[in-house]
Amino acid sequence: MAKIIRGGTIVTASDTYQGDIRIENGLITQLGKGLSQEGAEVVDASGLYVFPGGVDPHTHLDMPFGGTVTADNFETGTRAAAFGGTTTVIDFCLTNKGKPLRESVQTWHAKAEGKATIDYSFHLMIAEITDEVLTELPAIIEDEGITSFKVFMAYKNVFQADDGTLYRTLLEAKKHGALVMVHAENGDVIDYLIREALEAGNTDPIYHALTRPSIIEGEATGRAAKLTAMANSQLYVVHVTCEEAVKQITEARNQGVDIWGETCPQYLMLDQTYLEKPDFEGAKYVWSPPLRPKAHQEALWTALSSGQLQTVGSDQCSFNFKGQKELGRGDFSLIPNGGPCIEDRFSILFSEGVRKGRLTLNQFVDVVSTRSAKLFGLFPQKGTIAVGSDADLVLFDPDAARTLSVQTHHMNVDYNPFEGIAITGEPVSVLSRGEFVIRDKQFVGQAGAGQYLKRKRYQGAAYAGSPAKANGGADHV
Ligand SMILES: NC(=O)NCCC(=O)O
Numbered sequence: 001m002a003k004i005i006r007g008g009t010i011v012t013a014s015d016t017y018q019g020d021i022r023i024e025n026g027l028i029t030q031l032g033k034g035l036s037q038e039g040a041e042v043v044d045a046s047g048l049y050v051f052p053g054g055v056d057p058h059t060h061l062d063m064p065f066g067g068t069v070t071a072d073n074f075e076t077g078t079r080a081a082a083f084g085g086t087t088t089v090i091d092f093c094l095t096n097k098g099k100p101l102r103e104s105v106q107t108w109h110a111k112a113e114g115k116a117t118i119d120y121s122f123h124l125m126i127a128e129i130t131d132e133v134l135t136e137l138p139a140i141i142e143d144e145g146i147t148s149f150k151v152f153m154a155y156k157n158v159f160q161a162d163d164g165t166l167y168r169t170l171l172e173a174k175k176h177g178a179l180v181m182v183h184a185e186n187g188d189v190i191d192y193l194i195r196e197a198l199e200a201g202n203t204d205p206i207y208h209a210l211t212r213p214s215i216i217e218g219e220a221t222g223r224a225a226k227l228t229a230m231a232n233s234q235l236y237v238v239h240v241t242c243e244e245a246v247k248q249i250t251e252a253r254n255q256g257v258d259i260w261g262e263t264c265p266q267y268l269m270l271d272q273t274y275l276e277k278p279d280f281e282g283a284k285y286v287w288s289p290p291l292r293p294k295a296h297q298e299a300l301w302t303a304l305s306s307g308q309l310q311t312v313g314s315d316q317c318s319f320n321f322k323g324q325k326e327l328g329r330g331d332f333s334l335i336p337n338g339g340p341c342i343e344d345r346f347s348i349l350f351s352e353g354v355r356k357g358r359l360t361l362n363q364f365v366d367v368v369s370t371r372s373a374k375l376f377g378l379f380p381q382k383g384t385i386a387v388g389s390d391a392d393l394v395l396f397d398p399d400a401a402r403t404l405s406v407q408t409h410h411m412n413v414d415y416n417p418f419e420g421i422a423i424t425g426e427p428v429s430v431l432s433r434g435e436f437v438i439r440d441k442q443f444v445g446q447a448g449a450g451q452y453l454k455r456k457r458y459q460g461a462a463y464a465g466s467p468a469k470a471n472g473g474a475d476h477v
């Protein structure tokens, strides 16, 4: 049955207006005021914002890492994402050296099929460039619609690729219309610093941060940017945490390099002191790159609002404290890296961004949804509210006050890194392709209802466009 979303304030990356939305067969078919409700179920959205569903460009669901597997799989992770207002996730498909890429992609499909409650797609990790990889890549892009590759510059002896591999991946990406993503840290130097710390008996979680200083995130970011310029290619730097990396991205952008940057709520909200929590609790806050001293947070907010960083991903990679994070008691280097954020990403950005006057409403939509859809070949199917787009919508109460907590979250993990933080704003109902997944804060979706999304090729910097203007639309307050 058709639906009319009646009387909400519709917000896209460019516009804010009062209106109705008609949905038929999963698509938005009409926008306007006073739309006829003939043959349609009417959903009252008065007093609510209607946002495009969030697009989370960075998740790790059901991923083996650090001798264990993430606590959230595609079912629990996407259900939690939906509660939080996200209707599309792009997950990282890991690959293994010497094994066909296709095999890894099939493994990732098997993890998601029948489980995902919202739509999903995959980025593909590139660990090496061999003749086999070169032969397989064009078919993977064409058949699977995987148009983004991930290269790790860190995690020595696990995921790390060398600079030659990064450079050749950039060349291939340029040739085939894909976007290269990098985890930018200097893995070789980190490896040395970790061994030095452990030999000195420094085993606590705080040493995770101290052995990964921001200067080497900046160094790796600058190196990747220069290789991108040399290859005349395109680069997206994931989980930017610090001023040094922002500076490298900004300089490269000013020189015309096609480079984009993502940050994550944890780097905007939490700081290095969390790793000093007693009783090994600091392990809950072990991400790579690590949380930074507080001063970096303002640099990240400024970069988001000025458009030097363009997206916010969750980097969802959850591990329970009990039994998983605890693997690193006595040796911080064995703490599985990552944390849960898929559910809270959207609302944190609204509360800390819009409500605190750091982002306009339109910028908020841009960084949590639209820009990722554009960069990763999903726009305008995803990431906006327009006739012909998928009816992925979030009906959002901007005034709902709540406190983030493991007691109330829906992620399958035994702690919440934002525990006790008060925020304002909450998704009330969420639709994926016109069907409710969340209705009046209750899950009404289905495992397996999420569809795999083949993505278009990277369209270039001009298509991905400039960020929503700092003054481009009505502010919330
Ligand atoms: N970020 C993190 O600590 N874990 C997930 C893997 C990655 O993105 O590096």
Ligand SMILES: [Zn+2]
Pocket: 183, 238, 239, 288, 289
């Ligand atoms: Zn990473």
Ligand SMILES: [Zn+2]
Pocket: 058, 059, 060, 315, 316, 317
């Ligand atoms: Zn990640």
